[in-house]
Amino acid sequence: VNEARNRSGQAYGLTVLTPILDGRESALARHLDELDGADASPLSRVPGTHFARWVVIGDVVYEGPGQRRDHLKLARLLFTSNFDGDVGAYLEAVRTGLGDVADTIWQHCSGYPGSADPDAFAAYLRAHQIVNSLFFAAYGDRTVDEVKRSLALRRQVIEFALSAQGLGAAELQTAFRETFR
Amino acid sequence: MAELDLARIQGFVVRGYRLPVAGYLFIQIIDVERAATWIAEITEDVLTASTWSQKPESGVNIAFSYAGLRALQLPDASLAGFPEEFRQGMAARAEQLGDTGESAPANWQGPSAGLEVHGLIMISAGDRAALGAHEARLRAAIERHGGVGVIYDEVGAALPGGVEHFGYADGFAQPSIEGSGVPALAGQGAPNAGIASSEAAGWRPIRAGEFILGYLDEEGVLPATPPPDELSRNGSYLVYRKLHQDVAGFRRLLSESARLYPGGEEQLAAKVVGRWRDGTPIAASPDHADPAVVADETRNNAFGYGDDPAGLNCPVGAHVRRANPRDSLPFEGKLVNRHRLIRRGIPYGDPLPPGAEDDGADRGVIFMCVQASIARQFEFVQSQWLGSGNSFGLADDQDVLLGAQDGSPPHKMTVPGRPPFFLGPLSRLVSVKGGEYFYLPGINGLHFLAAAAGGGAA
Numbered sequence: 001v002n003e004a005r006n007r008s009g010q011a012y013g014l015t016v017l018t019p020i021l022d023g024r025e026s027a028l029a030r031h032l033d034e035l036d037g038a039d040a041s042p043l044s045r046v047p048g049t050h051f052a053r054w055v056v057i058g059d060v061v062y063e064g065p066g067q068r069r070d071h072l073k074l075a076r077l078l079f080t081s082n083f084d085g086d087v088g089a090y091l092e093a094v095r096t097g098l099g100d101v102a103d104t105i106w107q108h109c110s111g112y113p114g115s116a117d118p119d120a121f122a123a124y125l126r127a128h129q130i131v132n133s134l135f136f137a138a139y140g141d142r143t144v145d146e147v148k149r150s151l152a153l154r155r156q157v158i159e160f161a162l163s164a165q166g167l168g169a170a171e172l173q174t175a176f177r178e179t180f181r
Numbered sequence: 182m183a184e185l186d187l188a189r190i191q192g193f194v195v196r197g198y199r200l201p202v203a204g205y206l207f208i209q210i211i212d213v214e215r216a217a218t219w220i221a222e223i224t225e226d227v228l229t230a231s232t233w234s235q236k237p238e239s240g241v242n243i244a245f246s247y248a249g250l251r252a253l254q255l256p257d258a259s260l261a262g263f264p265e266e267f268r269q270g271m272a273a274r275a276e277q278l279g280d281t282g283e284s285a286p287a288n289w290q291g292p293s294a295g296l297e298v299h300g301l302i303m304i305s306a307g308d309r310a311a312l313g314a315h316e317a318r319l320r321a322a323i324e325r326h327g328g329v330g331v332i333y334d335e336v337g338a339a340l341p342g343g344v345e346h347f348g349y350a351d352g353f354a355q356p357s358i359e360g361s362g363v364p365a366l367a368g369q370g371a372p373n374a375g376i377a378s379s380e381a382a383g384w385r386p387i388r389a390g391e392f393i394l395g396y397l398d399e400e401g402v403l404p405a406t407p408p409p410d411e412l413s414r415n416g417s418y419l420v421y422r423k424l425h426q427d428v429a430g431f432r433r434l435l436s437e438s439a440r441l442y443p444g445g446e447e448q449l450a451a452k453v454v455g456r457w458r459d460g461t462p463i464a465a466s467p468d469h470a471d472p473a474v475v476a477d478e479t480r481n482n483a484f485g486y487g488d489d490p491a492g493l494n495c496p497v498g499a500h501v502r503r504a505n506p507r508d509s510l511p512f513e514g515k516l517v518n519r520h521r522l523i524r525r526g527i528p529y530g531d532p533l534p535p536g537a538e539d540d541g542a543d544r545g546v547i548f549m550c551v552q553a554s555i556a557r558q559f560e561f562v563q564s565q566w567l568g569s570g571n572s573f574g575l576a577d578d579q580d581v582l583l584g585a586q587d588g589s590p591p592h593k594m595t596v597p598g599r600p601p602f603f604l605g606p607l608s609r610l611v612s613v614k615g616g617e618y619f620y621l622p623g624i625n626g627l628h629f630l631a632a633a634a635g636g637g638a639a
Contacts, residue, residue: 154576159591161603166441 002131003087009140011050012087015130016079018109020056025075028108029056035101043081046097048090048144050137052081054105077109079125084143091122156180183396185360185389187230189415189624193242193303193525194393194551195230195361197352200239200305201339202312203527205421205547206319207292208300208329210252213635215328217253221631222322223302229624232362239306239315243627244419244619246270249299253634255412262407263620266556267418271616278560279568279585284613290423291615292333300329301421301619309338335423337527337547345528346426346544347582348450350460350475353482354505356521359386360396368482371399374513378485379465391553392523393417395623399518404553412630415623420559422548422616423529424583429539431610442602452596453581453604455499464495464502485509492597497573500582503566510572520561522550545611555618583611 006013020028032054035042043052055078062068083090095102095115102121106112113120139147160179164172187195210216220243228240245253247268251260266274272286280286292298302319306312323329345351357365365386367379376383390398394406395414406413435453439446447470451457457470464484466474474480486495486502486509495502497509505521508514530544552558565572567580578594579586586592586607593605622630 155591158593158603158605162591162593162605165603 005132006087006135007140008135008137010084010143011137011140012083012085012090013132013135013137014079014081014083014087014090015132016125016128017057017130018077018079018106018112018124018128019074020077020108021110022074024108025056025058028077028105031104031108032056042098042101045099046081046083046090046093048084048093050082050084050144050147052079052083054079074110077106082137084145087126088122091125092118094125095121183360183389185230185358185362185393185396186415186623187232187362190230190393191242191417191621191623192228192230192240193305193419194417194523194621195358195363197355197525198228198240198305200307202306202309203337203547204304204306204312204316205335205337206302206304206316206331207298207333207335208249208302208323209292209296209332210249210299210329212328213252213254215326217328217631217634219322219326219328220627220634222326223319224624224627224631226319227624227627228305230361236307238311239304241315241319242303242305242621243300244303244621245300245630246298246617246619248297250620250630252297252299253630254636255630255633256636259407259409259412259633262405262413264554264556266560267618267620271420271422271618274560277564278613279564279579280613281585282587282612283609284585289613289615296332298332298617301419301617312336335529335547337529340528340532344458345546346428346530346532347431349454349456349458352524352526353456353460353462354501355523356391357384357386358389358392358523360389361386366478366482367480368484368507371518372485372487372508372514378487378508379480379483381479381483383483383485387518387521391519391521391558392551393623394553398553399515409629411628412622412626412633414625416626417551417553417621418555419619419621420548420550420552420555420616421619423614424545424548425543425612425614426545427539427610427612428533428544429537430608434604434607434610438604442596449596449602449604452496452499452602453594455495455501462495462501463499464489467494496594496596498570498575498578498580498594500580503573503580504562506566506573520558520566522552522558522562525549525551543614545614551621581607581610585609 043049057076057078060070060072095118102115111124113124115121164175167175223243226241227243228237247263247270275281275286304312304315306315320331323331343350355369357363357369365384367381367384370384370386372378373383373385388399389396390404394404394416398404435446435450439449442449451463456462459470459472460475460481461470462484464486485507489495506517510516526546526548528546530542533540533544550559567583568585570576570578579592581594586609590606592607593603594607596602596604
């Protein structure tokens with residue numbers, strides 16, 4: 001794996017494409033549909049994740065002039081994640097963070113060893129990893145925690161600015177020290 | 182440049198009638214065949230965009246919701262050709278429009294449950310007597326035909342002094358439309374790069390296809406339309422929204438904030454909207470209202486923001502700058518030209534007397550806008566420019582007036598300056614009381630509806 005192509009700053013772009021077992025495509029798609037989204041998403045339990053998704057890829061459509069639809073012999077499950085830091089540590093975080101959910105998803109894929117054995121789990125995803133052709137992260141030097149902390153700080157500064165407007169210098173200093181100690 | 186087929190475009194699209202009262206009748210189709218003969222009859226009464234020799238006492242325009250077009254049993258190909266957002270209707274789009282909390286469709290007024298709005302008849306009139314007379318004629322025809330029923334109505338009326346309920350003169354900025362025969366005034370169309378926005382030559386009219394189907398748009402193409410051409414040509418999409426205004430809340434926000442704002446209450450009021458209350462653009466006159474500018478139609482809109490990227494004169498988050506960023510976004514205004522709205526609106530309810538406590542009365546504005554794509558124009562402006570700060574580097578800030586300030590606090594607006602002023606915490610000032618998306622057919626489209634309804638001569 002050419003790791004340079006998967007990095008942008010400290011951010012890592014992981015792309016994994018696994019073959020779905022024959023006949024399991026719609027069961028898998030249905031299962032993914034039923035998982036919670038947003039804050040309740042199982043991916044929210046995997047620390048360091050900026051953006052991640054699973055996509056069931058059925059047919060491949062050539063979009064050029066003379067559009068053509070190619071049927072894949074086996075449908076594929078695409079998993080991509082943009083995360084902070086090292087891929088080895090992250091795959092372990094995926095395994096422990098997702099818990100049973102990892103199995104309920106990848107059990108529909110060919111050759112999946114289960115999540116009980118950390119090495120086998122990581123090796124499976126690494127074996128199906130695709131090197132990115134181009135990976136871009138707009139703030140690749142900032143981790144999820146830093147981004148969240150900055151947003152929280154921004155909110156705090158706005159609240160402070162709203163409440164401190166019009167205070168005299170001494171009061172302002174006291175209020176500032178109390179808020180941001 | 183294609184001339185517009187003014188005699189086959191509903192007059193509402195091309196000109197603001199500036200008639201001070203309006204009535205809205207919401208109809209449901211009961212019997213398709215009878216509805217078709219009624220449509221044929223009312224089409225004769227529809228005010229078109231043809232030039233007036235004398236301003237009429239009253240005029241009527243008519244539009245249909247997707248549910249209405251379906252009830253008319255239009256051909257499947259026609260129905261399927263309408264865009265997704267129109268087919269879904271406004272209530273289904275609530276989440277992305279910020280119609281949440283108080284504004285959620287569950288809290289909307291409107292016809293009693295189970296009665297679907299199929300169409301909207303709009304009557305504009307010079308006074309209440311003329312409105313009453315025209316409405317009585319229309320209702321009598323509806324009774325006589327028996328094909329449709331009126332299931333709800335609303336009335337709007339201009340307020341004394343021509344202001345809206347928050348106290349601002351309104352309706353200055355409207356896109357001028359290419360081919361409409363109305364000369365473009367400075368500020369009414371699209372900015373011409375490289376020429377000062379205070380000059381008439383700094384502006385050109387917007388291509389008609391941004392507002393009317395069957396004409397080239399700003400992309401230089403004919404937008405996709407529902408077939409056949411007879412149905413779509415000269416038609417537009419109409420957004421109708423009844424917006425309640427919390428007047429006491431707005432006044433309280435201004436007066437309480439102004440105690441800390443060095444420029445005083447009226448300047449703060451101007452910073453929030455981007456115009457002084459009398460309509461003077463703050464970009465053109467930052468320090469005071471200027472009646473001479475307001476009265477001069479070559480000057481009351483002749484401004485841009487390109488020379489004020491930080492918003493020191495007109496704040497980046499000011500209402501009119503968000504709703505129409507003019508030359509302040511990249512690509513020389515080309516993006517902005519794709520998101521313009523023809524605004525048609527009129528206040529409803531009685532004004533709240535100055536200094537009065539909230540009396541709980543329902544007052545606000547019947548907001549309407551006309552466009553070629555509801556998703557690209559109204560929905561984009563509402564969700565991306567008013568409901569979000571991302572396009573302007575304003576992060577979570579929303580429009581003070583039309584933002585959905587009921588989510589996680591604190592909501593604020595920054596008035597740039599040295600030092601800046603923070604207006605807030607903001608709460609929701611305008612709530613949606615109801616609304617729908619309508620198709621406003623051309624006269625040819627109305628003829629098509631009358632003929633094709635019920636699977637007729639399609």
